[in-house]
Each structure stands twice: as structure tokens, then as C-alpha cells.
Amino acid sequence: MNMQERNISDNNFEQCIKCTVCTVYCPVVPVNPLYPGPKQAGPDGERLRLKKGLYFDDTLKYCLNCKRCEVACPSGVRIGDIIQSARIRFNTESPKLRDMVLANTDFMGSIATKVAPVVNMTLGMKPVKAIMDCTMKVDSHRTFPKYSQGTFERWYKKNVKNFQDSFPRHVSFFHGCFVNYNYPQLGKDLISVMNALGYGVHLLEKEKCCGVALISNGMIDKAKRNAGVNTESIRKSVYERQMPVIGTSSTCTFTLRDEYPHLLGVANHDVRDYIELATRFIYRLIDEGKVKLVFKKGYKARIAYHTPCHMEKLGWGIFSTELLRKIPGVELTTLDSNCCGIAGTYGFKKENYKVSQAIGKPLFDQIGKLKPDFVACDCETCKWQIEMSTGYQVKNPISILAEALDLISTSEANK
Amino acid sequence: MKFDTIIIGGGLAGLICGIRLQKAGKKCAIVSAGQSAMHFSSGSFELLGRLPDGTETERPLEVLKQLPKEHPYSVIGEETVAEYAAMVPMFLEECGIKVSGSADKNSWRISPTGERKPAWLTLEEFVSLPDKDSKIGNKALIVNILGYLDFNTKFLADSFEKQGTECRIVSLKLDEMERLRKNPSEMRSTNIARVMDREEVWSKAIDQINSMIKDEDAIVLPAVFGLKDSAIIEKIRTRLGVKTYFIATMPPSVPGIRAQMRLKAEFEKCGGYFFLGDTVKGADYNEDGSIRSIETANFGNIRMYADDFVLASGSFFSKGLTATPFGIIEPVFGIDVKAEDSRDNWFDRYFWNKQNYISFGAVAKNGLHASKDGKTVWNLFLAGSIIGGYNALYEGCGGGTAIITALYAADEILKK
Numbered sequence: 039m040n041m042q043e044r045n046i047s048d049n050n051f052e053q054c055i056k057c058t059v060c061t062v063y064c065p066v067v068p069v070n071p072l073y074p075g076p077k078q079a080g081p082d083g084e085r086l087r088l089k090k091g092l093y094f095d096d097t098l099k100y101c102l103n104c105k106r107c108e109v110a111c112p113s114g115v116r117i118g119d120i121i122q123s124a125r126i127r128f129n130t131e132s133p134k135l136r137d138m139v140l141a142n143t144d145f146m147g148s149i150a151t152k153v154a155p156v157v158n159m160t161l162g163m164k165p166v167k168a169i170m171d172c173t174m175k176v177d178s179h180r181t182f183p184k185y186s187q188g189t190f191e192r193w194y195k196k197n198v199k200n201f202q203d204s205f206p207r208h209v210s211f212f213h214g215c216f217v218n219y220n221y222p223q224l225g226k227d228l229i230s231v232m233n234a235l236g237y238g239v240h241l242l243e244k245e246k247c248c249g250v251a252l253i254s255n256g257m258i259d260k261a262k263r264n265a266g267v268n269t270e271s272i273r274k275s276v277y278e279r280q281m282p283v284i285g286t287s288s289t290c291t292f293t294l295r296d297e298y299p300h301l302l303g304v305a306n307h308d309v310r311d312y313i314e315l316a317t318r319f320i321y322r323l324i325d326e327g328k329v330k331l332v333f334k335k336g337y338k339a340r341i342a343y344h345t346p347c348h349m350e351k352l353g354w355g356i357f358s359t360e361l362l363r364k365i366p367g368v369e370l371t372t373l374d375s376n377c378c379g380i381a382g383t384y385g386f387k388k389e390n391y392k393v394s395q396a397i398g399k400p401l402f403d404q405i406g407k408l409k410p411d412f413v414a415c416d417c418e419t420c421k422w423q424i425e426m427s428t429g430y431q432v433k434n435p436i437s438i439l440a441e442a443l444d445l446i447s448t449s450e451a452n453k
Numbered sequence: 454m455k456f457d458t459i460i461i462g463g464g465l466a467g468l469i470c471g472i473r474l475q476k477a478g479k480k481c482a483i484v485s486a487g488q489s490a491m492h493f494s495s496g497s498f499e500l501l502g503r504l505p506d507g508t509e510t511e512r513p514l515e516v517l518k519q520l521p522k523e524h525p526y527s528v529i530g531e532e533t534v535a536e537y538a539a540m541v542p543m544f545l546e547e548c549g550i551k552v553s554g555s556a557d558k559n560s561w562r563i564s565p566t567g568e569r570k571p572a573w574l575t576l577e578e579f580v581s582l583p584d585k586d587s588k589i590g591n592k593a594l595i596v597n598i599l600g601y602l603d604f605n606t607k608f609l610a611d612s613f614e615k616q617g618t619e620c621r622i623v624s625l626k627l628d629e630m631e632r633l634r635k636n637p638s639e640m641r642s643t644n645i646a647r648v649m650d651r652e653e654v655w656s657k658a659i660d661q662i663n664s665m666i667k668d669e670d671a672i673v674l675p676a677v678f679g680l681k682d683s684a685i686i687e688k689i690r691t692r693l694g695v696k697t698y699f700i701a702t703m704p705p706s707v708p709g710i711r712a713q714m715r716l717k718a719e720f721e722k723c724g725g726y727f728f729l730g731d732t733v734k735g736a737d738y739n740e741d742g743s744i745r746s747i748e749t750a751n752f753g754n755i756r757m758y759a760d761d762f763v764l765a766s767g768s769f770f771s772k773g774l775t776a777t778p779f780g781i782i783e784p785v786f787g788i789d790v791k792a793e794d795s796r797d798n799w800f801d802r803y804f805w806n807k808q809n810y811i812s813f814g815a816v817a818k819n820g821l822h823a824s825k826d827g828k829t830v831w832n833l834f835l836a837g838s839i840i841g842g843y844n845a846l847y848e849g850c851g852g853g854t855a856i857i858t859a860l861y862a863a864d865e866i867l868k869k
Binding site for chain 1: 454486487488489490492493632633635636638639641643644647648704705710726728729730731732749750751752753754755770771772
């Protein structure tokens, strides 16, 4: 009998020295005793799973994939990747209808945006929420993000595409599902800011959902297909059109850069460095002395910045906060490093609602105490969670920049 | 991105150095690849427990001159070490960390297995004993939490009984803890502490202990209280009424993590930038061999510039040092390292013996400068266990060297 089916792991679990530091920083462990914790679910379990897949533990689904374990690990073990890879490899449960609805953000979005007012009204109705709660296990406490009437892409093609070539420098914009179907205003803000800095903004030849929700809901084949299409489009943008790619969502950006090669096996080493968050891109241009920002007089705001988990993993929170600090009249507090609890589609599921809110509580309490004018954050799902749980409005730093910049003078300064 | 000083390593040495510099008005960044060894803290910092020849030291400051010249204390100079040692308790207090103990005479801490180890400064919940064989009481009630395996009550009882203390071991059963036991692998100090920090839970625990006390004059508890705030320690002491000894547990260390979080918060409060989970990938140098900038994994094409750099990247555990088939190297800058050439001399096959590899590390020149290919790197300073020339474990001086070299390196930068 073969007791050891495999002896090599795709991830570096051998580097784990069992120090348990990851467990200290896992946001799920303190609130959900059913979750075995990152050390057990990750490297410890991996050792067993290499023997035989039957050692796979279904409770790995409680992992948020927030990667805080990886940020804390002193030995550089990719604990989050180990857990997610195990789910991809061994999970036999097929996704429920609910999971498919939540995960297929682009498919649902493309239908919903056509009839947005009806969908928004329907999803907001109490009886509908109750039915979804009972039949689909989508928690009734959740407010579905509103769909916009018409997509960002359509607006772009109709209104701004024709003059983007007139700028001296160019970037491609990975807008993601949120900008396209829910909140085109963020995309419009990005275009105002980048145009003022002298950059034309272009869409990728083909853009699919980054796939983060597909990965967490077990729809791996579709995630791989999306990853392939996106990476190929990014490659064309970078090498054929000489345009680096920027995004406004920390999670989409993180997925395009790191989850594709680590979890989906889609190689992107030749383009990874050209995929960047817009705040980092702008910060870098300022740092290199290539662009100038001119701000409106009299802009004033007390802002609390929340660092999303994937931003923490990217290590890029600094670029967003430094950018916001450049705005005169902004008083900025960086909130303590805590997970908001939503983790994409995780918090929408009825079975996770309580855990999700318990995880976010320290963050909500801190915002409540600070009483800022609004919260800033680079992640759309954190935005929904914080807005629902605290009542404070959450804005992307790019939108704040668009508000605070004197766009005409900035355009003049960057001619 | 430009800073005055960039510190590589976010453990005890890196944070102390950063706080010192930041308070003096420097703009500092700390780059830290993961969390630090403070998560395994014993609860005490040692100054010097033994000389390299094995002689136990009672009054560490008086024997500093007997240390070899490559020992970091010797590089700094014995008088300077004494001045810093006197200053450290106040420095820590200002960071919100209360300690007891003195550099004039070692006290004794109780290890997780009940051994007595020489200590200099001890975190507030712990009692350090005046003598190696001090008795904790005539009768002790050793209290564990049911299902918690990182607190060795039997070992502790055996060691206390050697001094003539009669011991009774009991366990607390709390509903709130039972839910943690669903996952025995995660019944860890920090998870217990998170639950225990709620007043209704620790209060219930105290009531249970009070109902179990008979004629004991000492209570022994695992140090799993006050992860974020140590205020409950004093409340528990008062409520118990009987002299209470908190004993360090097996890792992770709740008091150590609390101290680390306090130091990090203090550093950030003073305006410092802490980059966790990032790794230095390379550096570029000026013509005179000094460092101009570093490149990190997360910053990528945005380089980090500074006037001065401090290497506080630790020893082997945190990859400050790496063993390769060709020798021991310092992987960030490739600076000079002192180590035995022959692999046979790296370690002793008997685990508990003095292990030579622990004394390997970067060569510290005067002023704690690093050197590369024999040449001093004038803007690179060393702090903490990256420095070679001493055996922190054998000599019992890890905490002291970390804190004192960190303060010294910071002051050398400020002097420039």
C-alpha cells in the first residue's frame, strides 16, 4: 500500500518551524473555534495531505485568504497559499447556486446593469432579502451593492475614449467588476486624475473578472480561464502598446500579480512588475519628480485610512497614505491593522455573517471612536462592510484625490 | 522614498533603535520580514548571567572587563554599557513597559520548566527572585486551564518542591475555554488570553481559584493574561489576595507579544514607518563603500534611500544569518561574518551543551560599524543578535545586548 502519494509540495511548507506566530495574527481563530488555525490548516496539514488527500479537512473553507499569516510568518512560509492550494486540489464539494451567484461578479453584473433600477429595488426589499436568506443562505443583514445603470466600459467608449490618444503618456486601466458594474464614478475619477497628470487611460483588449471570488468559491476552471485572458491582455498592453497596467482595487491588483502564479499556475513573471495600484503609480511618479499635483484651496477633511488585508500583504498601504498626506488640509489617521471581516463573498454567506462581524468589530469600534469625516480604503468589499457596519462613508483614495485636485491647474503643470 | 535612517529588522533591537532615533527627530523606517523573537520572550531581559568560561556572574557590571574584546559589550566599552544599563528601565517605562530589577545584581526568573535563570529586567507580571534558591512560599497552588498543554505544571511542582514548597496542582474549567478545546492544536496562550481578557471570564476564573485555595500562601498561574493591556494583572493580584506568581509559558509568549506591540505602537506614535512582511532584496553602494539605497520585495522599483542604515536582522531564526554549504553568510549586504571554518566546530552533538553556532555573527568594528571585505561601512551599524562574538544563550545576555547595542547604534548615528 502506498502510504505517501506525494513527497514534494508546491509551496514551501518545509520552512515552517512550528513557532505558531501565524495563529496569533489569524483573524478567524479568535472568533470561530471550528477553524483549525493557519498552522494546522497550512503547513501541518500539508504534511499529512502529501501522504493522502483523504487528510483534507473541510474546515479549511473558513480561511478568509487574508494572508495575514504570511505577513506575520518569520520564516517566509506561504501559509495562505498552502491552504488555498489544498482547497483547490482536494475540495470535492461543488459550489452551490448561491456561491455561483456571488462569485460570477461579471456575469451577474452584465445582466444586472441592464435593468439596474429594478434589480437594486428588488434586492433592497425586505421580503426579497428574507427569501434570499432562507433559500440561498445569503444573509439578510447584508445590503447588496447597488448596480449602476450601464457599465463603466460603455460610458468610457461613449464619452472619453476618443481623446485618450492625445496625451503624451499612456496607461491601461484594469477597472474590475466593481467599477464596471457597481460604481463607474471611481473609474471616472481615475480618468480625471490621470488625464490631469498627462496620461491617457486605455482599456485592456479584453478584461475578465480577476477571479478572486471564483477562487474562493471553488470555481477554479473559470478562474484559470479568466487569468489566462487577463494575463494575455496585460502582456499585449505592456509589450505591444508599451502601457503599464494600473488598478484601483487592491484585491484585483494583488490577484493579478500574485494569486495567478501561486494558486492558478498562470505564469506572469514577465508582466508582474508592470501591474500596479494607481496610488502607487502616482506616488512613484511624484517620487521620481515626473509629475506635479496642484490642489484646490480650502479642501479640508479628517480621514481615517483602513489598510485592506491584501494591501497589507502587498505592503503598499504607505503609497496611498503618503499620497493622501500630500493634500493640504487633510488630517489623516492610519487605522490599526485589523481585518474588516468581509473577505469578498465570505461575509455575504449566512453561515459566516456572525463571524464576519465579530472579526471586524475592533476596526468598527476604532472608527466609531475617531469620528472621521469619512474613511479611505483601496478595497471595494471592505468599503461595503465598513459602510454597512459603521455608517461612515468610505472613499477610494483616487476619488479623494479627484475631489481635492485642482484638475485644470494640475493639467497645466504637467503639460 | 527617502528616510534619515532605515532599520532592517523589527524585533527588540530594531524597535528600540528606531524609537530612540525617532524621538530625537530622525525619520525612520523599519523593514521587518515577519514577526520577531519577542513572540518567544521569557518575560525577562538578561544582562550577563555567565562568563564565556562558564563562571556564574552575580554582579554583571563588575565582570564586563573579563569579556573577550570581540564581545559587543567590549566593543561599546564597559563604562558606556553601565550608563546605558542604568538608563534602560526609564526608557522602557516611557514606552509603556514596566519592568523590575537592577543591573547591579542579577535576580532570578523562573523558566517555563521551573528552572532558575539569571535575569536583569523582568516584565511587570513576573516576580524575579532575589536568590537562585529563594522559596516561592510554603505551600503553592499551581493552577492550569483545562486542556492547555504549554504550561508544564508537573515540572514546576518538581522544581518548587526541591526548595521545600509543597505543591498542589489544579485545573480551571471554564465554558468559554471549552470552545477553544474543539481545536486542541489552537489551545494556545494567545487564544486563551484573548478570551481571558474579557472581564466576565477572568473574573469567573478568579472566583474558581479562590474557591479552591485552602491554606496555600502562593498561587502559580500561566502568563496568559493581558494580551493588549496589562492592567488586569494588578486587578487579578488584588482579587486573589495570596501572593501570585505568573510563569512564562511555552511559546507564543503573551507578555512578549504585548511588549512587542507596545514598542511598535510607540515607534509609530513617534512618526516611524513600520513595514511588516517585507524583505530586503539588495542594496546599491556609494563609491566609498557606504550604502546608498536598498530594494525590497514589496517596494520593488521604488527604492528606499537613507543616510544611515542599521542591521538588526537577528540571527539564524530570522534569517539574519544563513548557513550555506560554503560557510555562514549575512544575506542582506554580504558583510563580514566571524564563524568557525570547519562545520564540525559549528555545533556539539549533545544538544544541551554550549553550541558554537550561536556565537557566530557579523563583525562589529568600533562604533558598531559593519565591515565588508575588511573595510568599514561607515553608514551601516549593527544591533542585536546579528552581531557575533558572544553566545547569548550560554552567557545569558541576549536581551541586554539587543537593547544596549540598539541604543548605542542610535546614539552613534545621532552624534554624526
